[in-house]
Amino acid sequence: MTMTTSRRGFLQSAAAGAAVLLVGVRADGVLAAGTDTAQDLNPFVRISADGRVTAIVKHFEMGQGPTTGLTTLIAEELGVTMEQIDYAFAPSNPQVYNNLLFGPFQGTGGSTAMANSYEQYRKAGAAAREMLIAAAAQEWGAEAAELDIVDGQIAGAGQSAPLSDFVTRASAMTAPTEPRLRQPEEWRLIGKEGAVRRKDTPSKIDGSGLFAMDIQLDNQLVVVISHAPRMGAKVAGFDASGAEGMRGFVMAKALPDASGVAVYAESTWAAISARDMISVDWDMSNAENRSSDQIREELLAGVNGESTYQNWGDQAATAANVDGAAKVIDKTFYFPLLAHAPMEPLTCTIEPREDGGAILHDGAQFPTFGHMTLSQVLDLPMEKVEVRTVLAGGSFGRRANPTADYNLECAMAFAMTDRTRPVKLVWTREDDVRGGYYRPAFAHRVRVGLTEEGKILGWDHRIAGQSIMKGTSMEQMSVKDGVDHSSVEGVADRPYAIPGMAVGLTDHEKATSVLWWRSVGHTHTAYVMESMMDLISEETGVDPVALRLSLLPGETPAQTRMAGVLRRVADMTDWDAGAPEGRARGLAVHHSFGSFVAEVVEISGGEAEPVKIEKVFAAVDCGVPVNPDVIRAQIEGGIGYGLGHAMRNEITLTEGEPDQYNFPDYEPLRISDIGGIEVAVFPSMEAPTGVGEPGTPPSAPALANAIARAGGERVTELPMLTQVDFV
Amino acid sequence: MTRELKINGKTMVVEAEEGTPLLWVIRDELKMTGTKFGCGVAACGACTVHVDGQPMRSCQTYVEDVEGAEITTIEAMSGDRVGAAIQQAWTELDVVQCGYCQSGQIMSAAGLLAENPKPSADEIDAYMWGNACRCATYQRIRAGVQRAAEILEG
Numbered sequence A: 001m002t003m004t005t006s007r008r009g010f011l012q013s014a015a016a017g018a019a020v021l022l023v024g025v026r027a028d029g030v031l032a033a034g035t036d037t038a039q040d041l042n043p044f045v046r047i048s049a050d051g052r053v054t055a056i057v058k059h060f061e062m063g064q065g066p067t068t069g070l071t072t073l074i075a076e077e078l079g080v081t082m083e084q085i086d087y088a089f090a091p092s093n094p095q096v097y098n099n100l101l102f103g104p105f106q107g108t109g110g111s112t113a114m115a116n117s118y119e120q121y122r123k124a125g126a127a128a129r130e131m132l133i134a135a136a137a138q139e140w141g142a143e144a145a146e147l148d149i150v151d152g153q154i155a156g157a158g159q160s161a162p163l164s165d166f167v168t169r170a171s172a173m174t175a176p177t178e179p180r181l182r183q184p185e186e187w188r189l190i191g192k193e194g195a196v197r198r199k200d201t202p203s204k205i206d207g208s209g210l211f212a213m214d215i216q217l218d219n220q221l222v223v224v225i226s227h228a229p230r231m232g233a234k235v236a237g238f239d240a241s242g243a244e245g246m247r248g249f250v251m252a253k254a255l256p257d258a259s260g261v262a263v264y265a266e267s268t269w270a271a272i273s274a275r276d277m278i279s280v281d282w283d284m285s286n287a288e289n290r291s292s293d294q295i296r297e298e299l300l301a302g303v304n305g306e307s308t309y310q311n312w313g314d315q316a317a318t319a320a321n322v323d324g325a326a327k328v329i330d331k332t333f334y335f336p337l338l339a340h341a342p343m344e345p346l347t348c349t350i351e352p353r354e355d356g357g358a359i360l361h362d363g364a365q366f367p368t369f370g371h372m373t374l375s376q377v378l379d380l381p382m383e384k385v386e387v388r389t390v391l392a393g394g395s396f397g398r399r400a401n402p403t404a405d406y407n408l409e410c411a412m413a414f415a416m417t418d419r420t421r422p423v424k425l426v427w428t429r430e431d432d433v434r435g436g437y438y439r440p441a442f443a444h445r446v447r448v449g450l451t452e453e454g455k456i457l458g459w460d461h462r463i464a465g466q467s468i469m470k471g472t473s474m475e476q477m478s479v480k481d482g483v484d485h486s487s488v489e490g491v492a493d494r495p496y497a498i499p500g501m502a503v504g505l506t507d508h509e510k511a512t513s514v515l516w517w518r519s520v521g522h523t524h525t526a527y528v529m530e531s532m533m534d535l536i537s538e539e540t541g542v543d544p545v546a547l548r549l550s551l552l553p554g555e556t557p558a559q560t561r562m563a564g565v566l567r568r569v570a571d572m573t574d575w576d577a578g579a580p581e582g583r584a585r586g587l588a589v590h591h592s593f594g595s596f597v598a599e600v601v602e603i604s605g606g607e608a609e610p611v612k613i614e615k616v617f618a619a620v621d622c623g624v625p626v627n628p629d630v631i632r633a634q635i636e637g638g639i640g641y642g643l644g645h646a647m648r649n650e651i652t653l654t655e656g657e658p659d660q661y662n663f664p665d666y667e668p669l670r671i672s673d674i675g676g677i678e679v680a681v682f683p684s685m686e687a688p689t690g691v692g693e694p695g696t697p698p699s700a701p702a703l704a705n706a707i708a709r710a711g712g713e714r715v716t717e718l719p720m721l722t723q724v725d726f727v
Numbered sequence B: 001m002t003r004e005l006k007i008n009g010k011t012m013v014v015e016a017e018e019g020t021p022l023l024w025v026i027r028d029e030l031k032m033t034g035t036k037f038g039c040g041v042a043a044c045g046a047c048t049v050h051v052d053g054q055p056m057r058s059c060q061t062y063v064e065d066v067e068g069a070e071i072t073t074i075e076a077m078s079g080d081r082v083g084a085a086i087q088q089a090w091t092e093l094d095v096v097q098c099g100y101c102q103s104g105q106i107m108s109a110a111g112l113l114a115e116n117p118k119p120s121a122d123e124i125d126a127y128m129w130g131n132a133c134r135c136a137t138y139q140r141i142r143a144g145v146q147r148a149a150e151i152l153e154g
C-alpha cells in the first residue's frame, strides 16, 4: 500500500506533471475541486492520472477503523472497489479537517469520527463521481444521467472506459456544490456484510505498519523523562554523574517547568538505562499528598450530604419523598482511579526542518493541540509547524489531552537542544501507569423509594467526583451552570422514564490529573443505573428485561431504540428460557454517544465456585452501520476493556504516589479471562453514531448483575477482585 | 562491543553492551520495528520473537545469550509457511484493531501451531495467555489460530 502522509507529498506528485483530481473543501467549508493543494484546497479524495484513488483520512487510526470507514464512504459514492482505493492521513489543518462536532478543531474523540464525516466524505466522493461523469459525457457526447461509475469503470450510452481516462479533463472543472448522494438501494459497500475488509490489516500483520514508536530518523536523539513521583512535585536538583560515561548517554536537563528531568541518549535503551542512574531531588512542598483512601472518604462524604449542584429535579423534595416510601433501596457505589494503558506507550518525535520549522510525528489524536503546542514552545508560526499522523497503538482517550502533555514534553526537550537533531520522546510502561491523567474516582449514592406494589416513587441520585473538563479548554463545551456534563452523563440524560428523580453533583477538589477514559462518565453512571435496575428487579420480583421495558414506554425515539436493543439481546439469549445449566446471566443496556447497546454476560461459578466469563452477547443500534464488522470489533473490544478493568484494575495512591508500576500490578484482561462475544448490529437508517465507546458502559454492570444472579456478592465497589473470586 | 546476530537467516553485526535486551538491538540498532515495546518486563508479549524456533520475550532476552542462535522476527513471517497461514487467517477474520500487539500475537501463535497443529480453545488460551491485547481482540485471535490450523491442514 502506498501511503502519503504529507502535504509535500501531494505537491510533489502534482509537480511530476500528470494531472490529479482533488476534491475536498476550501477554508470556508465550500466543496471544491482542483489539481493541487496550493489552491487553498484540502482534499478528502485524490485521484491520480492513473486512476489511483486515495481517501485523505482526517481522523487518526487507533484501531477504531476510520482508515476503513472513511475510505468506504468515498469508494461507495465514487463507484470504485475497496481494492482500488488507498488511504493517507490528513496533515494538521484545523480549518479544513476539523471535527464538525468540535468546531475549528481537528481531533478524534467522543466516538464522533463516523458521525461527523458521514455526509462530508460521501459528498466529496459524489462530487468526484459527478465531475468524472461530466468529463466522460462531454467526450462521448452523452448525457451525464446515462452514465455511472461501477468498479472504477465509467459506463453507459454504449461506452465504457476506466475513470483514469477522464481525470485530466475532470480536474479542470469546478465541483458541484450539491452532488447527488447514492441512495441506500444503490449501496454496494455501506452496511453490507463481508463487502469490506479492514484497510489497515496488511501493515499490521507483517511488521511494516509505522507507529509513532517506530519513528527512526537519521541522527535522532531519544529522550526519556524522570517524571515527578507525585502531581505537583518539582525538580529541586539532580545528579547525573552516575550516567556519565555510559554508552550512548548524551546529557540530562531539567525541563523548564521543573516537572521532570529529560535524559537524552543515542538510543532508547541507553536513555532508559541512564535514567536509572540519575537521582533527582524533588521539592514536594506543593505536591499532592492525599492517598486514595482519603479520596475515597471525601467522595463518600460528598454523596452523603446535600449536593453542590442540583442538576435535575428537586433534591430535598425527592429525598423527603423517598423517606416516605413503603420500601427504600439505598446503595452506595465507588469507582477507583484507572489508567488507560494503551498498548503502545506514549511517544512522539520532533524533526527539525531545513527552513527552521518543525515536524511532529505522532499518533495524533488531537493534532490541533499538538500543532499549537509546538508553535508556542518552539516560538514558530503555525505555518512552520507540520503534524504527520502515523498509526497509534491504542488510546482509549489517553492520546487526546487538552494539555497535549507528551507533545509538550517533547517540545520542551527539543527546545533545550540546538535543534539540529530530531528528538524522540519515549514513555516506558511505568511512565504510563504512574503518569496521571486517570479516569477520575467517583462515588454515587442512590436511594430509590418504592410503593407497596413495587412502583418507583422517587429516585434520589447523588454523584461526587473530580471534574474532567473544568479548568481545561474543553470547559465551555461541557460545563453548564457549574455541572460538568461528563460527570453526570448517563444518569442526567438517561432515556428511562423514571418518576420523581433528582440528580445532584458535588465536585471533588483536584487530587490528581484526570482525563476521559473510554466512554468517560458512562464508565460509572451505566454501572450504577443498571445495577440499580437489577436491585429493583430483585426487590420487586419483576424480571430485569420486563422492568426495564416498563420504563421505556416509547415516548421518545431514544426509549424506542433502547427498548429495541433490549428486546434483541433478550431474543439472542432466549432470555425467558433462563441461563443454561451451571450458568448465570446478567443484563445491562445503556445509551451513550448517540448509540444504544444492550449486553448479556453469561458466567459460570459465582456462589461457591470462582467466576468465569463464558460468553457475552450484545445488540447495537448505532444508526447506519457503515462497516458492520468494524462495529462488531469495536463492541467486542469495548466489552473486553470494560470487563477487564471492572474485574481487577485500580490505581491507588499512597501519599499522592501511585502504587502501581506496570502490567504485573495493573494486570490487563487476558485471553483466558473471556469466552466468545456475539454482537448483533441493527440495520438502521438513522445517521451513524459512535461505536468506539458505547460497548464499554453496559459490560461491567451486566457482569455485576450476572454475579448477583448466580448467588454471589452484589458488587458496588470496583474493582470486583476484592470481593469476587475469578478463575 | 561488536557482536554477530543471526536474524531472519541473515548474519548482522551490531554494537551492543552486555545486558542489552534483544528488543532494543532489533528496534534501535537494526531499525526493524515490527517487534514492539509494550512493557519491558515480559508481561505483555508485544516483543515476542523466536529464538531457535521458540517464542521468547525479547525485552527480557539479553543480547549475549542469543549470539549464534537463529532469531526470527515478524518481518520474516510472510515467508514462513505457518506465518503466512496465520496472516491469511488474520486477514480473513479482520483480527487487528490498533495492531500494536499483533506482531507478538502472531509470533506466539506460530510457536503454538508449530508444536500443536490443532489446538483447542483452552489450549490456545493457555498458550497465548501472556500476549496482552489492550484492544481485546481475543476472540478473533482464538478464531484466527484455529482458522490458521485449518489452512495449514489444507
Ligand code: FES
Pocket (backbone or CB within 6 Å): B036, B037, B038, B039, B040, B041, B042, B043, B044, B045, B046, B047, B048, B057, B058, B059, B060
Ligand atoms: S515488551 Fe516484552 S513482554 Fe512486554
Ligand code: FES
Pocket (backbone or CB within 6 Å): A063, A343, A393, A394, B096, B097, B098, B099, B100, B101, B102, B132, B133, B134, B135, B136, B137
Ligand atoms: S490490537 Fe490493539 S493491543 Fe491488540
